[in-house]
Amino acid sequence: MIKFLGLFVLSVFLVESAKGKTHYHKFVVKSSSYTRLCASKDILTVNGKFPGPTLKAHRGDKIVIKVYNQANTNITLHWHGARQPRNPWSDGPEYITQCPIIPGKMYIYKIDLNREEGTIWWHAHSGWARATVHGAIIVYPNKLGSGYPFPKPFSEIPIILGEWWKKDVMEIPSNANKTGGEPILSDAYTINGQPGFLYPCSKKGTFRMNVLQGKTYLLRIINAVMDENLFFGIARHKMVVVGKDGLYIKPIDTNYIMITPGQSMDVLLQADQPPSLYSMAAAAYSSALGAGFDKTMTTALIDYSINATYSSPKTPYLPNLPPHNRTEASTAFTKQFRSLATKDHPAKVPLDVDTFLFFTISVNLLNCSSDEKCTGPFGKRFAASVNNISFVTPPVDILQAYYHKIPNVFKMEFPRKPPVEFNYTGDNLPENLLTPSFGTRVLVLEYNASVELILQGTNVLASDNHPVHLHGYSFYVVGWGFGNFNPKEDPSMYNLVDPPEETTVGVPKNGWVAIRFKADNPGIWLLHCHIERHTTWGMNMVFLVKDGDGPTSGILPPPHDLPKC
Known part of the structure; x- marks a missing residue:
């Protein structure tokens, strides 16, 4: 087994066009060391960050990413939620739409954001590399469009739910394959890379979101966890879910969400509580009888102190999340999803199925x-x-x-x-x-x-x-x-x-x-x-x-730099 660690170094510049902007990025893979749960280890990262950098664009824009692999392992990247019209060459799953980028080689991904609007994400699609190789993609409304279908928030914050293992993540599948059993469980869940104050040696690194009382914030929540659905909530605060998977939905008022691995949700939070210190938290929803899962809870902080003085509680308020096996709670939340079905955001449901x-x-x-x-x-x-x-x-x-x-x-x-x-x-x-x-x-x-x-x-x-x-x-x-x-x-x-x-x-x-x-x-x-x-x-x-009959209904030709197996 090859041991490796990595870093994607990011640079960006823009080219304006009549149809939108083209965003050019450069990722270079190298090694990076991180400390969590009282111990340090090397992990595969992007731009030295865990999670990786957030990419931003408008609907109608294009993103071009040149990836140099200077790690000692293969890598591919997937743009989760991007439809990639006629361009499966840039979709990313290893041995499905491309051979991997081997160490020392480069590949250019092209992402065309023609329909997506809201929060999607990117992650590795090679082995278990996505455990640490992932980040948010924020797609803003088209500049010529009508804007958000809800009041514009005061600020926005990506919230990426992840995991941390004390052992080498890339060895997990091969070790599990040797025994035929389940892969080892994570040692912690994380919010924006930090386990939170309920874990040892994590209080100083707990992610903290500073808020102004009375303002509304847009949380762009992504479940990048490898193996578990999650319940997520914020103590003493209601949330309004307004988007899912880079698409808007009718607003849902809720005390918690259930978000599966791979899903993203746009959630409005109004900072309307008395000034204090509150927790956001996530814990597993595990419905499979007998399956092992990480039973811990990750936390982050909502802090009103930037415009108010208060006595900080000894323990920040925690949300009341449903029990780990509460399928009824998961169902009560997910059954509320509805498309906007408006003029600007129509629901084009196929009615005649063949x-x-x-x-x-x-x-x-x-x-x-x-x-x-x-x-x-x-x-x-x-x-x-x-x-x-x-x-x-x-x-x-x-x-x-x-x-x-x-x-x-x-x-x-x-x-x-x-x-x-x-x-x-x-x-x-x-x-x-x-x-x-x-x-x-x-x-x-x-x-x-x-x-x-x-x-x-x-x-x-x-x-x-x-x-x-x-x-x-x-x-x-x-x-x-x-x-x-x-x-x-x-x-x-x-x-x-x-x-x-x-x-x-x-x-x-x-x-x-x-x-x-x-x-x-x-x-x-x-x-x-x-x-x-x-x-x-x-x-x-x-x-x-299959390809269609017209000149614009077929797969685009393969790029010149396509990796070889």
């Missing part, structure tokens, strides 16, 4: 060889699957194999429905359902197809709340429910007027969601669970969206 897909998502088990001692349930090895196929990463990226017609890299035979029908959410399911098949298969979609996809959670080993992310697209969540999807009854309850538009959706524990999208972005696009252990185990699949 392509129906049904995917089961499962955690599985594999038998161990006679000379192995596996630590998974029943002495077996963990796996995961979509439609009972556990994804196998190819040696050459699928996009180049498709574009250049390289044979024997993937097969175009991913099933449109489960190979076996059963009671997906039933108890005591038969043991023969535990073992998946394996393969590198893609599902072909015709250009401009109107797609309805049912994502069905299963109880094959243990059900969980799975955050499913689709690259290259946003989609409308037109329905959801618990138990098995009923094709005769459930569609009558769909919301086709103002369903939320998202890029990462939480499939509820022992439940399902129905999403719709128009397949108008040609290319190779990954769909996967954003719980990293599930992705590592194979809970991924790939869409191949």
Whole structure:
């Protein structure tokens, strides 16, 4: 195993154009040392920062990022929530749309922000590097547009929820693979890189947000945690959620949010409490029976002292977050999401569907060889699957194999429905359902197809709340429910007027969601669970969206500097 540490050095300049600005950045990867939880260690970072630098642009702008890899490990970057129209070459998932940038090499990413508005983010898409390689992308309204669909806040603050391990993060998946068991748990959650005052040696480094009484602040919250959904709240303050995944929603008044790995949310906070010291905090929502998870709580401070004098409490006020396993609380929050569905922000829901897909998502088990001692349930090895196929990463990226017609890299035979029908959410399911098949298969979609996809959670080993992310697209969540999807009854309850538009959706524990999208972005696009252990185990699949007939409806040509495998 190669040990490495890294740093992306960032420089930026702008070029103005008629359609917006082009933002040019330079990232250089080197090593960096950080101290957390009373100990120092080297980690992969961006520009010497954990989290990495925040990128800012307006809707209609472009971002060009030249990445020099001077670390001792491979790296790729993904622009999570950016649709990358016709340009899967810059999407970033390793061995899906590109080969990795090897040490000593460079690659240029190009991001076209044609629809996104609000908060999205960027992160590594190579091994477990995203644990420390991530940062926010803020997309402001188009300068010629109408501005925010809510009163302009006094100030804005990125709030990135992350994790910290005392051990080398990049060795976690290989060590887990040796035993077949779960990867080790993090030693702390973090807010903007700091664990908070509830952990040892962290009080001085606790992130502090200074506020003026009576002002409104926009919190741009991102869950960059590897393996856990999180509850988040602010003591004695209500929040108003106004955006999700770089798209606006109807305002939601709430005391807490539930945010899955991969999701971002725009939240308004009014500093309307008596001057004091208050905590924001996050802790796990873990719904899978028997699954291990970090049971600690990360905190940051809301401080009114910049315009008021007060006696600081011995312990800052803490929010009342739901219990770790409270699915009812998660559901009560997420069921409120609705699109704005206004003239400026319409909900363009596909009403006439011509392509129906049904995917089961499962955690599985594999038998161990006679000379192995596996630590998974029943002495077996963990796996995961979509439609009972556990994804196998190819040696050459699928996009180049498709574009250049390289044979024997993937097969175009991913099933449109489960190979076996059963009671997906039933108890005591038969043991023969535990073992998946394996393969590198893609599902072909015709250009401009109107797609309805049912994502069905299963109880094959243990059900969980799975955050499913689709690259290259946003989609409308037109329905959801618990138990098995009923094709005769459930569609009558769909919301086709103002369903939320998202890029990462939480499939509820022992439940399902129905999403719709128009397949108008040609290319190779990954769909996967954003719980990293599930992705590592194979809970991924790939869409191949064909080119259209016109000159502007096909994949752009590959760039000259595309990495080679």
